[in-house]
Amino acid sequence: MAVYDNIKGIEEEIIKCMKCGNCQAVCPVYKETLSESGVARGKIQLAAKILKGEAKYTPELYKKFDLCLQCQACSANCPCGVKAHKIIMAARAELARQNMLPFAKKAAFNILKKPGLFDFGLRLGSTFQGLAFRKNASGMSPRFPIGLEMRRVVPALADKPLRSELPEVNKAPNSRKKVAFFTGCVTNYIYTSVGKAVVDVLNHNGVDVIIPKEQHCCGAPAIINGDIETGKAMAKSHVDIFSKYDVDAIITVCGTCGGTFEQKYVELLADDPVYEAKARAVARKIRDISEYLVDDLKVNFAKLGSVPISFTYHEPCHIGRGMGLTRQPLEMLTKIPGITYKPMKQPNRCCGGAGSFSLTNYDVSYQILKKKMADIQGTNTNVVVTGCGSCRMQLEDGLAQEKMPHKVMHVIEVVQMAYQNAKEKPAATANKEQTKASQKSGKTKKAS
Amino acid sequence: MSKAQAIEALIKAIGKENVITEHEELVCYSFDATADMPSQLPDVVVTPRSTDDVVEIMKVANQYKMPVYPRGSGTNLCGDTIPLKGGIVLRTQKMNKIIEIDADNLVAVVQPGVVINDLNTAVAPFGLIYPPDPGTVATATMGGSVSECSGGLRGLKYGVTKHYVMGLEVVMVDGTVASFGGKTVKNVTAYDMVKLFTGAEGTLGIITEITVKLIPAPEAKKSMLAVFNKLEDAGNTVTEIVRSKVIPATMEIMDQVTIRTVENFAKVGLPTDAEAVLLIEVDGIPEVVEREAATVVKVVEKNNGNIKVAKDDKERDGLWAARRAALPALAQMKPTTVLEDATVPRSRLTDMLVALQNIAKKYDLMIGTFGHAGDGNLHPTILTDERNTEEMKRVHQAVDEIFKTALELGGTISGEHGIGMAKAKYLPMEFGEQGVEIMRKIKRALDPENLLNPGKMMG
Structure with missing residues (x-):
């Protein structure tokens, strides 16, 4: 039984919890609230009540399950291997089925289901954002309450979405591989430079990049909030879209999007006779950009140009614990010549962003963010590198509010800088190197 | 005098924000880390911020005859924080200040809600440690760990919690505040009340401040x-x-x-x-x-x-x-993990291990045993499924026999987890009725109406 279709599907996970409370040691929400309902153990016992049919579906119950970042620290730290974050999602799904989703969220997810409308809204937003937001040095703040905290600093929407700026097919000069690129909403509408960096770096490595025009939101906001019906519709749509392309890999630049394609789609469509196999085939091709460059292309980063920055790294929860990519981003960054890495105290502690969590629980979210800011402050760097657009928005808000000078960059933007700085070398050598590299990785492809 | 009135009085005494009555929250305080225990909703959960708050809470509890269950992180393994008879769960999590680190006298003074690891992090720059290290150091509170007298992996050389508690401030059931012990290594002034309240599992008073001994970290x-x-x-x-x-x-x-x-x-x-x-x-x-x-x-x-x-x-x-x-590996084998802590003199370790193997065979159960061999404290871990009522019957029989064997070998029924609800019925086996009665007299003297953690240890 698919785990999110019926709370029964998660019974074995619930029963496995021995209530030891070890999750208290790592749950960022618990550290702030010190409340048993804030931590996985409490939530699992509430889920057990739902399972036994003893729970009343109240707004209070909804709020308990809403107060979770899905950072997966509990699951990673659980001595019994309980997938606590999945139990919480299954409970959210059950509550959504019982019509407990707040109106605003339901309405938002309905729009997600209609990609055309969502795209239209955000394009309109880009034109008219000046009406609702005032610009300040580091981004924009709301002019009046629109469901956002007034003090919050949010990035401006890009003038033009990435996918309307770049062509659908981006051929590399020495083409040897072909990938599809799932941009994700944040890269498409806000940080378009990240998408351009992906195309640039991949083209440099002889990889053609196809950006399917039909793609839309991966559906993570709906799925994480329990709107499984919307999630399934979006899963099927993307499985269809990406199955059409005969590519070596599907590239993502956000752990949440990547994890949704790689894990959630398979879970959501597990019982579907048509889509299960298709979803698995798509999932197998999913590569975060760092994973693709390090493990598949085996790029020699030490040979790139110098990037003389001193940076610290924030590991996005869904890149590290979600997709299991703890090694690749740093392996890539630290090999770049001239660069200095200064680890913060807990690079893999959640920044408190967690998508819509920071909208609905801003106070807790900000307290968690403040700890991250203190960790960043302690590193004596001026750049924070991360691998997720949603973390980046959160970090930028914190840096602006705490008046810290740091700049936030996506890992691929740093790599792009290394390529740009290498370009200054004589062109002939660079070309030779590239051909060599392509021959080499042609061999490794078979092995993988 | 109704419960509603008592809750009103609590709100008046310590503020609305420190009194929880929402059903969904109460569910989260109806259990602790102990396997195979009933759960029970409290009527109210209170969050004192100071000793004064605790005094006010005890006055209300006393006036309305509401039982009080002190609770830290709820990680104990004997059902000690389950509010068995309803009433007030008093959670100390927000009394979590380290009041003083006195490196010259090798002591620290803490509030009960301080997490053990946080104390160790705070004393590390002084080159000192607080040695008791139960498996839950990263989550358990000092108050809970003193109340359970928890042990850990270093018992043989460094002893257990009671060897480090030098002074306590305690709020009695009627709201009286008393301090016993202090910073001096030597202190024989009258009864050793510090030892009495240490390991009393919250049945005699509410611990509100703890003075502990620190030692130099081994090089x-x-x-x-x-x-x-x-x-x-x-x-x-x-x-x-x-x-x-x-x-x-x-x-x-x-x-x-x-x-x-x-x-x-x-x-x-x-x-x-x-x-x-x-x-x-x-x-x-x-x-x-x-x-x-x-x-x-x-x-x-x-x-x-x-x-x-x-x-x-x-x-x-x-x-x-x-x-x-x-423990993680064993716990993943089956849904329910019944973890005991029967303890024998070190010289009888082999006998106990052999006996455990025989008990597993006799009751057809899977028992994995690990533990602190140096101090004879073993953790026979029975792997089962609480939904299987027939097997659970055999589990209970096996547990009875484990304790009987430990006592026969000159040991004790609990090395470090405490008695609580889980082992209360075995006390006469260890002390005889007359021994238990002496303890009951102490309990009655300090808590005549049985308002402090009722249903635990002395019943």
Whole structure:
């Protein structure tokens, strides 16, 4: 039984919890609230009540399950291997089925289901954002309450979405591989430079990049909030879209999007006779950009140009614990010549962003963010590198509010800088190197 | 006088924001970390911020005859924080200040809600440690750990919580505040009330401030893993190491069931045909550590063991990985994990381990045993499924027999988890009715109406 279709599907996970409370040691929400309902153990016992049919579906119950970042620290730290974050999602799904989703969220997810409308809204937003937001040095703040905290600093929407700026097919000069690129909403509408960096770096490595025009939101906001019906519709749509392309890999630049394609789609469509196999085939091709460059292309980063920055790294929860990519981003960054890495105290502690969590629980979210800011402050760097657009928005808000000078960059933007700085070398050598590299990785492809 | 009035009075006394009555929240305080226990909703959960708040709460509780259950992080293993008879759960999590670190007198003064690890982090810059290290150091509170008198992996050399508690401030059931003990090493002034409240499981008073002893952190340590083909050899090794005047900080044992489960789960390189392994760590001054380690190697080899000494921190982590995986690995085998802490004199360790194997056979249960061999404190871990009522019956019979055996070998029913609800019925087995009655008299004298953690220990 698919785990999110019926709370029964998660019974074995619930029963496995021995209530030891070890999750208290790592749950960022618990550290702030010190409340048993804030931590996985409490939530699992509430889920057990739902399972036994003893729970009343109240707004209070909804709020308990809403107060979770899905950072997966509990699951990673659980001595019994309980997938606590999945139990919480299954409970959210059950509550959504019982019509407990707040109106605003339901309405938002309905729009997600209609990609055309969502795209239209955000394009309109880009034109008219000046009406609702005032610009300040580091981004924009709301002019009046629109469901956002007034003090919050949010990035401006890009003038033009990435996918309307770049062509659908981006051929590399020495083409040897072909990938599809799932941009994700944040890269498409806000940080378009990240998408351009992906195309640039991949083209440099002889990889053609196809950006399917039909793609839309991966559906993570709906799925994480329990709107499984919307999630399934979006899963099927993307499985269809990406199955059409005969590519070596599907590239993502956000752990949440990547994890949704790689894990959630398979879970959501597990019982579907048509889509299960298709979803698995798509999932197998999913590569975060760092994973693709390090493990598949085996790029020699030490040979790139110098990037003389001193940076610290924030590991996005869904890149590290979600997709299991703890090694690749740093392996890539630290090999770049001239660069200095200064680890913060807990690079893999959640920044408190967690998508819509920071909208609905801003106070807790900000307290968690403040700890991250203190960790960043302690590193004596001026750049924070991360691998997720949603973390980046959160970090930028914190840096602006705490008046810290740091700049936030996506890992691929740093790599792009290394390529740009290498370009200054004589062109002939660079070309030779590239051909060599392509021959080499042609061999490794078979092995993988 | 209704419960609603009592809740009103609590709100008036300590503020609305510190009084929880929402059903969904109450559910989260209806259980603790103990397996196979009933759960019970409290009527209200209160969050005092100071000793004064606790005094006010006790006055209301006393006036309305509402039971009070002190609770830290709810990680105890004897059902001690389950609000069995309804009433007030008093959670100390937000009384979490470290009041003082006095390095000259080697003491720290803390509020009960401080997490053990946080105290250790705070004293580390002074080169000091607070040695008691139960498995829950990262989550358990000082108040809870003093109330349960928790032990840990270093009991043999460093003792347990009660050896470190020097002073306590306690709020009595009627709201009276009393302080006992203090910062001096020597203190024989009247009854040793500090020891009485330590390990009293919240049945005699509410601990609101704790003064603990700190010690200098050991300069060096050395870890070793010894593998034995015969259980007896492992048991003999444990006693012979101590006979050789070496007191290791840690001397942990794992039986064959545990070894196989750990190896299956974590692939740490344990030989699955071994009957027992010992993880031994000596610590202290570097020269002494070297000498003691050499003695340990000699004793292990003499007793037909195969020993590996960790050369650096990385190898040390490797050896410890096996021990750390013991409970998680066992817990993943079956949905329900019943973890006991029967304890015997060190010299009877082998007898106890053999008896546990026989009990597992007799009741057709899977029991993995690991634990603190150096202090005779074993953790027979019964792997079962609480939904299987027939098997649970056999589990209960096996538990009865485990305790009976421990007592027959001159041991005790609880080494470090406490009595609570889980083991209250076994007390007469250990003390006789007359012994239990003496304890009951103390309980009645201090809490005549049984408002403090009722249903636990003394009933």
